[in-house]
Amino acid sequence: MKIRIRKILFICLCSLTSLLVSGQDTGDERTGQAGASELLINPWAQSSGLSGSNTASTRGLESSFLNVAGLTGIEGTELIFSHASWFADISINAFGFGQKIGDTGVMSLAIMSLDFGDIERTTNENPDGGIGTFSPQFMNIALSYAKKFTYNMSAGITVKMISESAAELSANGLALDAGVHYETGKKGQAKFGITLKNIGPRMAFNGDGDDVTVTGLNGYDMTMEIRSAAFELPSLLNIGAAYDFYVNDMFRITCSETFVSNSFSKDQFLTGLEVSWKEMVTLRSGYSYESGIFDDFDSGRTTAFKGFSAGFTVELPVSDDTNFGLDYSYRPADPLQSVHTFGARIIL
Numbered sequence: 001m002k003i004r005i006r007k008i009l010f011i012c013l014c015s016l017t018s019l020l021v022s023g024q025d026t027g028d029e030r031t032g033q034a035g036a037s038e039l040l041i042n043p044w045a046q047s048s049g050l051s052g053s054n055t056a057s058t059r060g061l062e063s064s065f066l067n068v069a070g071l072t073g074i075e076g077t078e079l080i081f082s083h084a085s086w087f088a089d090i091s092i093n094a095f096g097f098g099q100k101i102g103d104t105g106v107m108s109l110a111i112m113s114l115d116f117g118d119i120e121r122t123t124n125e126n127p128d129g130g131i132g133t134f135s136p137q138f139m140n141i142a143l144s145y146a147k148k149f150t151y152n153m154s155a156g157i158t159v160k161m162i163s164e165s166a167a168e169l170s171a172n173g174l175a176l177d178a179g180v181h182y183e184t185g186k187k188g189q190a191k192f193g194i195t196l197k198n199i200g201p202r203m204a205f206n207g208d209g210d211d212v213t214v215t216g217l218n219g220y221d222m223t224m225e226i227r228s229a230a231f232e233l234p235s236l237l238n239i240g241a242a243y244d245f246y247v248n249d250m251f252r253i254t255c256s257e258t259f260v261s262n263s264f265s266k267d268q269f270l271t272g273l274e275v276s277w278k279e280m281v282t283l284r285s286g287y288s289y290e291s292g293i294f295d296d297f298d299s300g301r302t303t304a305f306k307g308f309s310a311g312f313t314v315e316l317p318v319s320d321d322t323n324f325g326l327d328y329s330y331r332p333a334d335p336l337q338s339v340h341t342f343g344a345r346i347i348l
Contacts, residue, residue: 034264035231036162038138039175039198042066043082043094043112045343049311049329051286053272055240055258056181056193061098061345064110064144067195067238068156069181071106071146074098082327082343087304087336091115104148106156114138121167136166144177152188154181162203162233169207175200175233189244197236204230237261240270252276266290266302282313297335307332315345323347 042048044062058066059073061080077099084092093115098108116136120129140163146156158177164170179195205228212224240258247253253275260268272286286309292300311329318324327343 033232034234035171036164036173036175036198036203036233038112038114038140038164039160039162040234040236041086041092041112041114043084043092043341044080045082045311045327045329045341046284046313048084048331048339048341049284049286049309049327050256050272050274051270051288051309051331052260053240053256053258053270053286053288054242054254054274055195055238055256055270056191057240057242057244057254057256057274058193060347061096061108061110063146063156063179064096064098064108064142064158067179067181067193067240068144068158068177069146069154069179069193069195071098071108071144071156072104072148072154072181074100074106074108076100076321077348078345079348080343080345082341084339084341085337086114086339087333089117091117106146108142108144110142110144112140112142134167136164138165139163142177146179152182152184155179160198160200164203164205169205169228171203171205173200173203173233187244187246189246191242191244193238193240193242195238197238198233199235200233202230202232204228232264234265235263250278252279266292280315282315283310284312285310304333304336305331306334311341315347321348 042052042065044065047054047058047062047066052066055067058070061074061078063070080096082094086092092112094110094112096108096110098106100106118133118135121132121134122129141161142158144156144158146154148154156179160175162173162175176199177195177197179193181193183191212226215221238258238260240256242254242256245253256272258270260270267290269289270286272284274282274284276282288305290303292302293306295301309329309331311327313325313327315323315325325345329341331339333339
């Protein structure tokens with residue numbers, strides 16, 4: 001029965017993969033046609049230090065973003081908090097909670113919010129402002145479930161609720177993620193992961209913020225609504241592999257690689273290297289490559305991130321069954337400011 005379930009999951013995911021990949025050739029030409037780009041932001045410190053290359057090796061609560069199947073790495077309860085200073089003084093705060101259910105299941109809840117601060121209101125009549133401010137708020141809530149079907153294979157699914165609001169306008173939507181994780185070897189050192197992300201219906205902004213008042217020929221004011229066009233979600237496919245090398249049972253060296261097939265932007269190759277001493281002190285670095293990455297913005301580069309990301313984790317036991325960890329990652333950017341992410345986790 002377990003073998004049959006594993007085959008069904010594999011066939012279903014491969015079918016979805018082929019459907020998504022078939023539309024990737026024009027991804028670069030469609031840049032800018034998708035919205036809800038906050039779904040592409042990794043708020044967690046560990047995986048962002050690897051540039052997101054650990055699709056195959058991610059385990060624990062951070063897996064809810066990269067590959068939900070990795071949630072089965074939670075053996076009890078895990079809580080995680082993170083804060084990132086994004087471009088243009090945007091603050092990103094995230095919280096996650098994961099709980100093992102039964103012998104093989106794990107559920108998690110993750111919340112990410114973006115705070116843009118106060119922005120000056122301007123109109124055609126008041127281009128310099130002076131008429132107040134508004135504060136956009138973006139939030140994603142992800143509810144995930146993953147199950148370990150065999151010793152080697154796990155699978156999971158995430159339902160994400162998307163909320164965006166700005167200046168009397170709002171948009172709400174739903175998206176689905178699905179992932180599979182497979183490992184083999186005496187210590188599970190060879191890993192493979194595949195995930196589909198941000199699959200869902202189109203979204204559109206609604207509200208009074210797009211209303212325009214004009215004076216008609218009869219001298220009366222009329223209010224007209226300028227309808228906003230619906231936009232697609234930034235769907236993508238991740239295919240990753242990783243391998244662990246162990247040295248004297250004290251050091252773990254993990255090499256990871258992920259291919260990202262984006263529907264609305266350039267495809268990426270993500271590479272990561274992680275070195276851990278007794279799983280207590282971990283250093284990591286990653287690199288994200290895409291076409292035109294070495295060019296200037298004027299000559300073809302379409303991403304602000306450029307260069308090697310880096311990060312570290314210090315995780316120590318505070319009691320027999322409780323660990324506490326601190327995470328940090330650095331992502332260089334040009335010409336925008338680089339991104340620093342700080343995180344804390346409690347494992348019970």
